Amino acid sequence: MKGIFSWLFPSPPSCPFCGRSRGNFFCCDCCWEELSSWRRDLHPCSLCGRLLPLGEGKLCPFCEKAPPPFIARAAGPYRGLLKELIWEFKYRGRRSLAFPLSQLLGQVLFRDLKGYRPDLLVPVPLSSQRLKVRSFNQAELLASSLALSLGLPVEPLLLRVKDTPPLVDLSPRTRKQLVQGAFRVEGKRRLEGRKILLIDDVFTTGATVGACAEALLLSGAAEVIVLTLATGIINSPPSFL
Amino acid sequence: MGLTHNPGLDWTFWKRRGKREMLLLFPALPLSLAYFIFQELKDKGEFSLPPGVKLPLEWRGGQQAAAPLPFSPLEPSQVRRQISGRILFLEEVQKALMESRAVGAPLEDVLHWLYLQGEIDFRPGVGYDSQGRPICYRCGQNSSIVLGECGACGFVCPSCESCLSLGPSRGCRPLYIFPALEGLTPREEELCLPQLNFALTPAQEDAYGEAKEFVSQGKEGECLLWAACGAGKTEVAYGAIAEALKQGKKVLYACPRREVVKEMEGRMASAWPGLKVVALYGGSPQKFREGDLILATAHQALRFYQKFHLVVLDEADAFPLSADPMLHYALRRARKPGGQILWLTATPSEEMRHMVRRNSLKVIYLPARPHGHPLPVPEFIIPFWGGRLGEGSIPSAVLRCLKEAELAGAQVMIFVPSVAQVSCMERWFLAQIPSGFWGNPWVRGCHAGHPDREEVIGAFRERRFFALITTTLLERGVTIPHVYILVLFAHEEKIFDTNTLVQIAGRAGRHRDYPQGKVWFYGYKVTPSMAEAQGQIREFNRLARQRGYLK
Numbered sequence: 001m002k003g004i005f006s007w008l009f010p011s012p013p014s015c016p017f018c019g020r021s022r023g024n025f026f027c028c029d030c031c032w033e034e035l036s037s038w039r040r041d042l043h044p045c046s047l048c049g050r051l052l053p054l055g056e057g058k059l060c061p062f063c064e065k066a067p068p069p070f071i072a073r074a075a076g077p078y079r080g081l082l083k084e085l086i087w088e089f090k091y092r093g094r095r096s097l098a099f100p101l102s103q104l105l106g107q108v109l110f111r112d113l114k115g116y117r118p119d120l121l122v123p124v125p126l127s128s129q130r131l132k133v134r135s136f137n138q139a140e141l142l143a144s145s146l147a148l149s150l151g152l153p154v155e156p157l158l159l160r161v162k163d164t165p166p167l168v169d170l171s172p173r174t175r176k177q178l179v180q181g182a183f184r185v186e187g188k189r190r191l192e193g194r195k196i197l198l199i200d201d202v203f204t205t206g207a208t209v210g211a212c213a214e215a216l217l218l219s220g221a222a223e224v225i226v227l228t229l230a231t232g233i234i235n236s237p238p239s240f241l
Numbered sequence: 242m243g244l245t246h247n248p249g250l251d252w253t254f255w256k257r258r259g260k261r262e263m264l265l266l267f268p269a270l271p272l273s274l275a276y277f278i279f280q281e282l283k284d285k286g287e288f289s290l291p292p293g294v295k296l297p298l299e300w301r302g303g304q305q306a307a308a309p310l311p312f313s314p315l316e317p318s319q320v321r322r323q324i325s326g327r328i329l330f331l332e333e334v335q336k337a338l339m340e341s342r343a344v345g346a347p348l349e350d351v352l353h354w355l356y357l358q359g360e361i362d363f364r365p366g367v368g369y370d371s372q373g374r375p376i377c378y379r380c381g382q383n384s385s386i387v388l389g390e391c392g393a394c395g396f397v398c399p400s401c402e403s404c405l406s407l408g409p410s411r412g413c414r415p416l417y418i419f420p421a422l423e424g425l426t427p428r429e430e431e432l433c434l435p436q437l438n439f440a441l442t443p444a445q446e447d448a449y450g451e452a453k454e455f456v457s458q459g460k461e462g463e464c465l466l467w468a469a470c471g472a473g474k475t476e477v478a479y480g481a482i483a484e485a486l487k488q489g490k491k492v493l494y495a496c497p498r499r500e501v502v503k504e505m506e507g508r509m510a511s512a513w514p515g516l517k518v519v520a521l522y523g524g525s526p527q528k529f530r531e532g533d534l535i536l537a538t539a540h541q542a543l544r545f546y547q548k549f550h551l552v553v554l555d556e557a558d559a560f561p562l563s564a565d566p567m568l569h570y571a572l573r574r575a576r577k578p579g580g581q582i583l584w585l586t587a588t589p590s591e592e593m594r595h596m597v598r599r600n601s602l603k604v605i606y607l608p609a610r611p612h613g614h615p616l617p618v619p620e621f622i623i624p625f626w627g628g629r630l631g632e633g634s635i636p637s638a639v640l641r642c643l644k645e646a647e648l649a650g651a652q653v654m655i656f657v658p659s660v661a662q663v664s665c666m667e668r669w670f671l672a673q674i675p676s677g678f679w680g681n682p683w684v685r686g687c688h689a690g691h692p693d694r695e696e697v698i699g700a701f702r703e704r705r706f707f708a709l710i711t712t713t714l715l716e717r718g719v720t721i722p723h724v725y726i727l728v729l730f731a732h733e734e735k736i737f738d739t740n741t742l743v744q745i746a747g748r749a750g751r752h753r754d755y756p757q758g759k760v761w762f763y764g765y766k767v768t769p770s771m772a773e774a775q776g777q778i779r780e781f782n783r784l785a786r787q788r789g790y791l792k
């Protein structure tokens with residue numbers, strides 16, 4: 001009996017981020033408003049996707065100096081609600097956030113990359129030690145959820161050849177040295193001419209995704225576009241440039 | 242028959258007891274599956290795998306020489322003595338031990354040895370029930386279990402998201418059960434009498450006596466202390482606690498929020514200066530200490546296992562926790578078999594009220610506030626025509642309420658059903674009456690997620706403006722001495738259920754200097770919830786008058 005009633009009067013779906021009721025969109029208006037409010041005063045660097053104050057040039061100082069071998073975009077800056085959600089997902093292990101968070105990535109694809117359609121989705125791999133502790137690779141979960149809703153294939157092509165220590169608190173220079181050659185493409189796979197969407201959770205200096213992109217391009221990929229949940233904000237040109 | 246992570250250890254154990262052969266099931270399984278098969282074999286003598294799981298399994302027999310133990314023979318009993326009445330994951334056992342001593346030996350092996358000796362038990366964090374459905378053994382819930390490829394065990398592994406805030410509970414993480422060790426050693430009565438620096442009111446005294454009797458007679462397993470909002474129910478619970486302590490019983494005092502636990506720690510420590518009062522909460526310096534009286538958040542109770550003779554849950558004006566199945570489960574599991582639970586609340590769940598009506602739950606009433614004035618009874622305002630909120634001019638009935646409050650020198654808290662309504666109503670009131678009452682602006686809105694929440698509430702507390710519009714979700718801590726209450730859209734039963742309305746009405750007339758507040762429910766009809774809330778408050782007043790508690 002109860003079953004029939006819940007079928008006749010389905011309870012309104014709840015927002016995966018805050019639990020309040022929502023409409024047809026995958027999250028509620030409040031959360032969506034908060035997650036996209038950065039667009040009022042920031043815009044992404046057209047190459048690395050890090051966020052610059054509106055009105056500043058198209059390129060960030062880093063990319064002006066040395067353009068990266070990829071284009072990257074993110075769903076927003078690493079702060080506020082987005083930061084909390086990533087923390088809850090990645091460190092607390094709330095796996096059920098994978099789908100709604102992947103929908104944020106889907107929105108970026110749609111809004112900032114004009115509906116770009118890659119051939120293949122590839123997640124940034126996690127070291128086996130950290131996989132043991134965390135029990136899942138957050139990038140892989142995101143990639144497979146996004147692939148599912150886009151109807152595209154996902155393959156964990158990349159292998160971590162050397163383990164790197166956690167990169168938090170290291171300078172960009174050291175990070176780059178540490179991850180150099182840390183990844184390679186599985187087997188002798190050739191990726192001739194394929195357009196690849198590389199997925200990760202947070203873009204910090206771009207060292208990790210940069211090393212991944214290099215490995216993919218070496219295997220023949222035509223282009224690599226990077227999609228992450230969060231990225232950094234560049235407020236003013238750093239003095240050392 | 243048993244489960245093992247290290248068959249060599251089992252060999253050694255059974256060899257020493259003269260066993261010659263051991264049968265092992267291959268291949269090695271994740272704990273959740275192994276435990277399921279183990280249970281099936283124990284109950285039925287045979288097993289089938291949970292639906293959807295296919296694995297080629299085979300039994301292999303054999304013999305092996307006994308190996309030396311990887312730890313000192315004293316280690317297991319030392320570990321055992323440290324932990325009593327707990328249900329913990331390996332890391333938590335480690336932390337518990339580290340709070341008192343260093344851990345050297347491979348802990349998993351030491352615990353397994355205790356398991357083989359039958360002193361402790363273990364199971365997966367998340368396993369499968371007898372129908373093969375996943376269930377979390379830490380929190381008892383099955384409503385938010387996620388299945389997924391697990392990097393820790395390499396299998397598809399269930400993990401629970403209901404109790405995630407206490408760390409992950411997964412199919413491959415063993416959860417160890419340490420039965421309680423303590424017996425009853427009566428304490429001196431002197432030590433157990435609470436020292437209060439004020440006298441109990443007659444209403445409190447009566448309820449105190451009844452609570453004491455609940456424990457001393459020990460006839461009922463559970464009891465509800467149903468108190469009017471602001472009637473001082475904590476002091477009444479002291480009656481039950483003092484009696485339990487005297488008998489040498491273990492007592493857990495659980496509160497919904499960390500802040501309340503911290504506050505209660507001070508109050509209890511001064512009430513029982515001769516006893517060891519320990520508070521456990523997320524972020525407390527120690528989480529596994531022993532004490533005579535343990536205070537904990539209801540979440541921390543998930544880490545106890547049949548330890549307490551008396552569990553007291555103080556809802557402390559929060560929304561009814563008794564409706565949360567996980568915390569219910571936690572408190573009932575923390576209690577010893579045959580132990581007692583005392584629920585302290587102003588707003589018992591529907592289920593509990595029903596049990597009280599059927600006389601199947603013992604209840605102690607505390608119907609009067611310390612100042613001895615009756616509770617403000619909510620008045621219903623139902624406009625027959627017009628009277629719409631948010632459009633046109635303000636209905637005269639609403640205006641009359643505001644005027645009456647202003648005349649009495651009171652502030653007004655206006656409750657609305659949703660966050661969106663807060664700003665909507667704020668704009669409407671200000672558009673209709675730009676500067677009618679004191680304060681500039683005279684009315685402001687605020688809700689739990691409001692950016693300037695602290696500032697707005699602070700200003701309202703300091704009486705810098707007349708009226709505050711808010712939702713039910715605003716924290717309970719906001720108490721204003723002289724305040725009238727106006728609930729708009731009170732007919733929205735999904736938000737304004739009986740308990741919520743009782744809580745809201747309970748904010749008026751609390752203060753000794755302003756014991757006569759006013760409460761209005763403004764709605765387009767009278768809902769059963771509105772009627773029941775009013776009925777409950779009237780009933781309390783009637784009871785208080787009848788027992789002679791009112792001035």
Ligand SMILES: [Zn+2]
Binds near residue numbers: 016029
């Ligand atoms: Zn939301």
Ligand SMILES: [Zn+2]
Binds near residue numbers: 062
């Ligand atoms: Zn850039």
Ligand SMILES: [Zn+2]
Binds near residue numbers: 404
């Ligand atoms: Zn759980």
Ligand SMILES: [Zn+2]
Binds near residue numbers: 414
């Ligand atoms: Zn696992």
